Amino acid sequence: xxxxxxxxxxxxxxxxxxxxxxxxxxxxxxxxxxxxxxxxxxxxxxxxxxxxxxxxxxxxxxxxxxxxxxxxxxxxxxxxxxxxxxxxxxxxxxxxxxxxxxxxxxxxxxxxxxxxxxxxxxxxxxxxxxxxxxxxxxxxxxxxxxxxxxxxxxxxxxxxxxxxxxxxxxxxxxxxxxxxxxxxxxxxxxxxxxxxxxxxxxxxxxxxxxxxxxxxxxxxxxxxxxxxxxxxxxxxxxxxxxxxxxxxxxxxxxxxxxxxxxxxxxxxxxxxxxxxxxxxxxxxxxxxxxxxxxxxxxxxxxxxxxxxxxxxxxxxxxxxxxxxxxxxxx
Numbered sequence: 001x002x003x004x005x006x007x008x009x010x011x012x013x014x015x016x017x018x019x020x021x022x023x024x025x026x027x028x029x030x031x032x033x034x035x036x037x038x039x040x041x042x043x044x045x046x047x048x049x050x051x052x053x054x055x056x057x058x059x060x061x062x063x064x065x066x067x068x069x070x071x072x073x074x075x076x077x078x079x080x081x082x083x084x085x086x087x088x089x090x091x092x093x094x095x096x097x098x099x100x101x102x103x104x105x106x107x108x109x110x111x112x113x114x115x116x117x118x119x120x121x122x123x124x125x126x127x128x129x130x131x132x133x134x135x136x137x138x139x140x141x142x143x144x145x146x147x148x149x150x151x152x153x154x155x156x157x158x159x160x161x162x163x164x165x166x167x168x169x170x171x172x173x174x175x176x177x178x179x180x181x182x183x184x185x186x187x188x189x190x191x192x193x194x195x196x197x198x199x200x201x202x203x204x205x206x207x208x209x210x211x212x213x214x215x216x217x218x219x220x221x222x223x224x225x226x227x228x229x230x231x232x233x234x235x236x237x238x239x240x241x242x243x244x245x246x247x248x249x250x251x252x253x254x255x256x257x258x259x260x261x262x263x264x265x266x267x268x269x270x271x272x273x274x275x276x277x278x279x280x281x282x283x284x285x286x287x288x289x290x291x292x293x294x295x296x297x298x299x300x301x302x303x304x305x306x307x308x309x310x311x312x313x314x315x316x317x318x319x320x321x322x323x324x325x326x327x328x329x330x
Contacts, residue, residue, distance in 0.1 A: 030106055033067035035122055049182050051127035052189065054173055055120045058112065066108045071124045072144055074100045074196065076163065080116025084109050086150040096159045098152045098200070100143060105150070119166040123189055129257060131186050132271055135193050137222035140211055143200045144193070147210035152203050165195045217242060218256040221249065222264070229268045231292045235261050270306040277303070277311050284311050 036050045042059050055075075066085075075098075082093040086107045093099060101107050103125070128134040135142050143152075154162065169188045176184050224238055232238070238261065239246040253261045269291065276287045288299035304310050309317075 030066045030068050032070060033063075034070050035124065037067075038122070049127065049185070051124040052182075052185055053122040054170060055122070056117060056170065058116050058118070062109055066106050068104060068106050069101060070103050071122050072100070072102055073120060073122045074098070074193070075118055075120030075166070076159075077116055077118035078163065079118075081111075081113035082109070082116055082118075083111040089150070091151040093151065094153075096154050096156070098154055098159075098162060098196075099150060100148070100152075101150055102144060102146060104146075119163065119170060121166070121189060121192065126258060127186060128190055128193075129259075131190055132268055133226065134190050135197065137219065137226070139197070140216060140219045141206060141209045142193075142197045143204060144197075145209045145211065147208045148204055149208070152200060154199075154203075158199050158202075161199055162196055165192055214252040214256055217244065217249065217252045221253055221261065225265055225268050229265060230272065230290065233265050233269060233292075235265075238265075266306060270303070273299075273303055273311075274307065274314065277315050278317075287311070 034050070035053050038044070038053065039046050039050070041063055042061050044053075044059070046053060051071075058080075077093055077095055077097070079095065084091055084093065084099065084107060086099075086101050087105045090110065091097070091099070125136060128136060135144065169192050172188055173185060220242060221238055224241055228237070228241075235246045235249065239249040242249060244252075250261055253259070253264065257264065259267075273287065273291055276282055276290070277284075280287070282290070284299065285296045288294075288296045291299060293299035293302065300311055303314070307314060
């Protein structure tokens with residue numbers, strides 16, 4: 001994965017520009033919009049993930065139509081002013097305004113002051129779901145849920161805390177090595193969201209948060225996987241614990257996450273297995289036993305299916321010293 005250099009991003013990346021207001025009848029032209037669409041339309045110099053983008057400067061070009069994003073956007077302006085319409089409501093942002101819009105909502109930039117700058121992060125749910133634990137799997141309610149206001153006016157103290165977090169993380173993102181950039185970017189974004197959510201607790205009425213049954217089921221399923229993945233990998237086990245049918249659990253999880261429950265379970269299992277193979281001195285027999293595989297051969301076969309490498313091949317690629325080498329039971 002390659003990324004744009006800091007100088008290229010500073011010179012090209014931006015989020016809004018001046019555009020005449022368009023009559024609300026234009027909402028009939030709403031289109032689904034991805035981060036890739038933003039990069040392409042605004043001609044941004046960005047070669048990082050298409051599931052993630054962070055921005056500081058204001059572009060000279062933006063979409064002259066209403067869009068329904070497939071991603072989340074969180075940020076605030078640091079200088080100037082901005083008027084934006086989100087889901088039929090207009091907002092005049094100041095430097096104390098935290099803005100957030102979510103997948104499925106409709107937005108359009110209406111007016112922006114000359115020289116306006118800001119800090120904004122755009123990411124998809126999929127981008128954070130690649131982390132075993134993230135705000136979508138750990139918390140049923142956060143400021144990313146539907147129902148929460150799109151613009152929150154912060155106190156001076158909270159504005160400085162959130163802005164400081166944004167700026168610190170943006171500095172790190174600009175100086176990461178290419179090889180691990182996307183992985184670290186996920187963790188940094190997750191840290192930013194958690195910190196922002198903690199600060200916003202005082203501003204949000206829990207009764208406003210919209211959670212449907214499928215989202216709640218997905219949240220409980222994720223929590224159960226984190227607790228039971230080492231001992232149970234069957235869909236029927238989780239469906240039974242959650243008091244739903246396997247078919248309903250499959251459909252709900254697939255709808256919310258885009259992945260099947262089995263894929264999510266396997267992702268968590270293989271993540272732990274890779275860690276134990278790479279960073280522990282446990283034998284493959286011990287790892288198989290810990291992960292509740294019936295024997296080392298079954299574990300080795302499972303590991304190779306999901307990683308493309310046998311456990312011994314994967315361990316040899318590790319830089320961890322004094323790790324015992326073994327022959328796979330294949």
